[in-house]
Amino acid sequence: MGSESSPKIVIVDESPIRAAILEEGLREAGFTGVVHISEMQNLLARIYALDPDVILIDLENPSRDVLEQMFQVSRAVRRPIAMFVDQSDAASIQASVDAGVSAYIVDGLKKERIKPILDLCISRFNAFAKLQDELDRAKSALEDRKVIDRAKGILMKLKGLTEDEAYVLLRSTAMREKKKIGEIAQSILTASELLK
Amino acid sequence: MTGPLRIGFIPLVDAAALIVAVDKGFAAAEGLDVTLVREVSWSNVRDKLNIGLFDAAHLLAPVAIASSLGLGHVKVPIVASFNLGLNGNAITVSPALHAAIMAEIDGDPFDPMVTALALSRVVAARRNSGTEPLTFGMTFPFSTHNYQLRFWMAAGGVDPDEDVHMVVLPPPYMVDSLASGQVDAFCVGAPWNSVAVDLGVGHILHFVSDILVRAAEKVLAVRQNWSEKNPQVLAALIRAASRAAEFIEQPENRAEAARILARPERIGVDADVILRTLDGRLKISPDGTMRESSRYLLVGREGASRPDPVQAAWLYAQMVRWGQASVSPEALKVAMAVFRPDLYDAALGLNGDAHSGALGSVGAFAGPAFDPADVAGYLASFDVSRRAP
Numbered sequence: 001m002g003s004e005s006s007p008k009i010v011i012v013d014e015s016p017i018r019a020a021i022l023e024e025g026l027r028e029a030g031f032t033g034v035v036h037i038s039e040m041q042n043l044l045a046r047i048y049a050l051d052p053d054v055i056l057i058d059l060e061n062p063s064r065d066v067l068e069q070m071f072q073v074s075r076a077v078r079r080p081i082a083m084f085v086d087q088s089d090a091a092s093i094q095a096s097v098d099a100g101v102s103a104y105i106v107d108g109l110k111k112e113r114i115k116p117i118l119d120l121c122i123s124r125f126n127a128f129a130k131l132q133d134e135l136d137r138a139k140s141a142l143e144d145r146k147v148i149d150r151a152k153g154i155l156m157k158l159k160g161l162t163e164d165e166a167y168v169l170l171r172s173t174a175m176r177e178k179k180k181i182g183e184i185a186q187s188i189l190t191a192s193e194l195l196k
Numbered sequence: 197m198t199g200p201l202r203i204g205f206i207p208l209v210d211a212a213a214l215i216v217a218v219d220k221g222f223a224a225a226e227g228l229d230v231t232l233v234r235e236v237s238w239s240n241v242r243d244k245l246n247i248g249l250f251d252a253a254h255l256l257a258p259v260a261i262a263s264s265l266g267l268g269h270v271k272v273p274i275v276a277s278f279n280l281g282l283n284g285n286a287i288t289v290s291p292a293l294h295a296a297i298m299a300e301i302d303g304d305p306f307d308p309m310v311t312a313l314a315l316s317r318v319v320a321a322r323r324n325s326g327t328e329p330l331t332f333g334m335t336f337p338f339s340t341h342n343y344q345l346r347f348w349m350a351a352g353g354v355d356p357d358e359d360v361h362m363v364v365l366p367p368p369y370m371v372d373s374l375a376s377g378q379v380d381a382f383c384v385g386a387p388w389n390s391v392a393v394d395l396g397v398g399h400i401l402h403f404v405s406d407i408l409v410r411a412a413e414k415v416l417a418v419r420q421n422w423s424e425k426n427p428q429v430l431a432a433l434i435r436a437a438s439r440a441a442e443f444i445e446q447p448e449n450r451a452e453a454a455r456i457l458a459r460p461e462r463i464g465v466d467a468d469v470i471l472r473t474l475d476g477r478l479k480i481s482p483d484g485t486m487r488e489s490s491r492y493l494l495v496g497r498e499g500a501s502r503p504d505p506v507q508a509a510w511l512y513a514q515m516v517r518w519g520q521a522s523v524s525p526e527a528l529k530v531a532m533a534v535f536r537p538d539l540y541d542a543a544l545g546l547n548g549d550a551h552s553g554a555l556g557s558v559g560a561f562a563g564p565a566f567d568p569a570d571v572a573g574y575l576a577s578f579d580v581s582r583r584a585p
Contacts, residue, residue: 041378044363062366064237065336069364071268072337072520094247102239 007053007109008033009117012043014061015128022056022124029120044069054114055104056121059097067104092118099125144182151185154192198429200229204241205254207234207463208367209386209473210281210414212453212495214254215463217433217440219456225439226432234461237366238336245417246272251426252433254280255417258338258511261531264420265512267521268337273530275423276415276508277539278434282500283405284413284493285341286389286478287348288398289381290374293318293330297401308406308561312352319359332356333365333373333382340413341383343514344404350580351562356518357582374398385413386473386493387465393479394469400480405491409559410500412507412535423539431543438544441496450474503535509568510558517575519582528571 009031013019019036026034037046040063047055047070057064092115096102099122105114148170155166170188174181203218205211215232217223223230235241238256242263245253260274289297300317303310319330332349334341346356356362365373370388373379375397382388383404392398404411416437423430444453450471458467472478476492479485494500512531515521541547558566564577575583 040369041376059240060236062236062368064239065366066364068239068268068337090247093243097243097247097249102243 006030006032007113007117008050009035009054009056010047010050010052011036012040012047012055012057012061012063012067014038014040015058018058018125018128021128022121025120025124026117029116031117040066043067053106053109054117056117057102057104058125059100059102064102070104095122099123100129101125144180144185147182147189148185151188154188198227198229198426198432200231201251201429201433202231202233202249203252203254204233204235204244204250206236206238206241206367208254208414209457209463209470210284210493210495211254211463212444212457212474213278213280213437213441213501214416215440215457216444216453217436219459219462220440220443222439222443223433223436226436228429228432228436232462238339242269245274245419246270248419248422251422251429252416252418254414256336256339257412257415257507258340258343258515259336260415260417261508261511261534262338262515262520264530264534265521265527267515273420274417274534275420275430275536275539276417276503276534277423277430277536277543278416278437279412279501279503279535280414280416280437280495282410282413282494282498283403283408283491284473285344285383285385285404285411286400286492287345287381287383287402287404288374288389288392289401290377290379290398291396291482293380294399294401306402306406308348308402309351311401312348312350312354314352315349316352316354319354323359329360330380331361331363331378333363333370333379333384335367335384336364338515338520340404340411340511341385343511343518344407344411345383346518347514347560347562348402348407350578353580355580371395371397387463387469390469390472390478391465393482396482399482400478400487403478403487403489403492405489407561409491410494410504410507410557412504412511415503415535430539434540434543438496438501441501444474445496447475502540503537505532505535505537506566506568507558508532508535509571510566513566513571513575516571517578517581517583523572523575523583528568532568 009026011019011022016038023034023036035050043063043066096118101121103118151170152163152166155161155169156163170181170184174184205214218230218232238259241253241255242259244250260276262268264273296318297311297314300314301310305311332345334345349356367384367388370382370384371392374382374392389400393400418430443449454467454471457463457470458465473493476490477488480487508531509528512528516523521527564574566574575581
């Protein structure tokens, strides 16, 4: 797709990383006219100045409501329509809301030209969410490790156990009580704090 | 116990009945397992309700109507069988605009006709001196805030589309925008007016109750097809919200309600500001001037919880007046049918007749009495409008 026929796409996102991931994906797919807006002040004026064909905005952004004003008849600009207005495409709507992104499309842009943009957007948003999730999980695993190590230390000291025995005790208790080892370890820390 | 319900809300004081219903256990007592989901935009609330990610939502009353009519968006019939609040908004102006209006004022500053006329003189003076038009912030194109601002200024001869800029701003950005001069005034719900006054960047010019005696504000909205499939669940939800509204309206419970609402995962502002809102006792000026009104926000008293189709008709009339909808008897019927006092009465075992007559008046400070049977005649009496010819 040449730059002449490439629709102008604006990404409204306060997360620079996610916006970069999306922008990169769009460029790789041949969409060359991509602009990222990260500053929410005077958002509508910025968008009108850019006059895009497609606007992509994340659902965590309160400024989504600002964009709704573009559909008012009294605005003297090209009138965009929302992706959601197409009632036939329920699956796309569901997928994009699940992914956390919303698309606004200028009236007149053909549906078959929108679909690849939206699909790419959904997959990149999902990829970003997965990355974030993995990062969170890694952080919480590290946090758990620290808690478990401290709980083992307490058990070793109070009950004269070796490190391995302390760990086995934690694990068997967790299994018996159908809890996570981290939770059992945390309750040991809490109890020892109380009994100090 | 029914299946778990997900209910969306925006952190505003008029979500009080919904939040208290869940956090005070009234919903659980009705056998409901409710998860409240805090949202950041009305567009999100609307879309997630429409596609079924939410079973119910705290929603702007005009959005429920617009959604049922398919205005500006997908057409999804919505049912509002519980009114979460009447009134509750206020118009806040910057210190500079406040001074300019007060310099032009001729009469009682709490009289909205007096301030609207003063505003029209301020607007004219700015035009004559080539100064930028004033900018007014509101929360959504289909919002009571939009219609209340327009109704007020148009009564003084100010055309909201020609003489000033009207811009949508998310409520949490209102105060910053006023402080930075991006807007000169805004109309928003609690707590944001009080936040602006407390920070010294705004004066509350009017409570919306100065402009309209009874204005349906937020509703507890569900999809119509959901309401038909889950009548018992909806009835239980209405009862839980009703108990919560009654709880909040008891003055001795207000401090507790304010503490519940103040939690970071709920509204997340100072409990004292919320308490002042519930009590209708607001600081209106940075100099500490207080103003009290028993009509500032009605959560459950004076029949506030019972949806009133006349209110829906009035909101539809505003959509017509400002060019968002065309006038049609069918559309009026659809709009009025969004508000369902019959479901409210059935859930609470009330006899609907006991309520009719006493309620239903919108009570605007300007224009003729509103008659839903003659929307076109009502609108013809207003000079400023965007009605389609």
